[in-house]
Amino acid sequence: MRxxxxxxxxxxxxxxxxxxxxxxxxMSIDNVDWFHNTIPSGTNLHFNIFAESKSSPVQRxxxxxxxxxxxxxxxxxxxxxxxxxxxxxxxxxxxxxxxxTTKVKFTLRSYDQSGNTMSYSITMRVAxxxxxxxxxxxxxxxxxxxGGKSAFDIxxxxxxxxADTDSTFVGFYDVIDSxxxxxxxxxxxxxxxxxxxxxxxFNFSEATVQSLTQAWPxxxxxxxxxxLKADDVLLIGYTDRPVGVAKILAVIDEEGRTNDRYxxxxxxxxx
Numbered sequence: 001m002r003x004x005x006x007x008x009x010x011x012x013x014x015x016x017x018x019x020x021x022x023x024x025x026x027m028s029i030d031n032v033d034w035f036h037n038t039i040p041s042g043t044n045l046h047f048n049i050f051a052e053s054k055s056s057p058v059q060r061x062x063x064x065x066x067x068x069x070x071x072x073x074x075x076x077x078x079x080x081x082x083x084x085x086x087x088x089x090x091x092x093x094x095x096x097x098x099x100x101t102t103k104v105k106f107t108l109r110s111y112d113q114s115g116n117t118m119s120y121s122i123t124m125r126v127a128x129x130x131x132x133x134x135x136x137x138x139x140x141x142x143x144x145x146x147g148g149k150s151a152f153d154i155x156x157x158x159x160x161x162x163a164d165t166d167s168t169f170v171g172f173y174d175v176i177d178s179x180x181x182x183x184x185x186x187x188x189x190x191x192x193x194x195x196x197x198x199x200x201x202f203n204f205s206e207a208t209v210q211s212l213t214q215a216w217p218x219x220x221x222x223x224x225x226x227x228l229k230a231d232d233v234l235l236i237g238y239t240d241r242p243v244g245v246a247k248i249l250a251v252i253d254e255e256g257r258t259n260d261r262y263x264x265x266x267x268x269x270x271x
Contacts, residue, residue, distance in 0.1 A: 025110040025118040026050045034124040041097040041129030049089040056114035057083030067104040070096055083113060097131040130208035133267035143184045143260035144176035154194060154243055184253045184260050186228040196225035197235040204233050204247045209269050216242040244268035
């Protein structure tokens with residue numbers, strides 16, 4: 001009797017192993033040595049993803065990250081249009097920017113059409129790093145009386161003609177003084193929720209998403225900014241969040257008004 005129970009137990013264990021091996025799931029990262037080194041925040045990781053089912057086509061792959069700062073996040077969820085028994089996939093993913101050295105766990109889980117599922121995990125250490133702002137240099141914004149592009153769309157980061165603004169416009173424009181058309185007002189205004197804050201102490205050259213986000217709540221804000229001059233640093237955003245930071249490089253008030261303009265550089269939080 002004991003021998004029979006032993007045989008039955010062995011058969012059950014064997015069947016269980018065979019069922020687990022129906023679906024094989026593996027992944028690797030081949031452009032960084034994550035096993036030995038701490039990886040910088042923002043690094044673009046190259047994943048090699050492999051899934052194979054012996055009896056049923058693979059139909060879905062999901063990858064998640066888990067860490068103390070951002071918790072559990074799904075970064076890949078793909079259902080195969082044509083399920084196949086073997087999947088080899090190359091995929092890139094940029095690490096988030098962490099405030100401290102953090103252990104980040106990547107888990108790949110595959111599913112086949114028979115209901116089998118299998119997972120594979122990699123855990124790496126990620127170094128802290130501040131996310132960079134997107135720089136846009138030497139923007140020319142004409143004075144309103146010049147007839148040039150005197151409005152600026154913060155979504156496209158492009159100057160535009162004030163007459164072309166419509167309901168999709170989100171930005172600001174140069175203010176015109178109808179009684180003194182030959183003189184620049186040196187004032188910008190927004191009617192779309194954009195706010196300005198002048199900040200001479202903000203480090204424009206070293207600005208990051210983190211430094212801008214931390215600074216934004218600490219300044220007075222207004223929908224109009226006046227007395228613009230070269231070297232002004234302007235924080236730009238909405239009531240609850242910043243969008244970017246600008247530095248006025250030059251205010252050019254030539255004879256007449258045709259070429260009156262501002263030249264500034266802008267750094268914006270990337271989408």
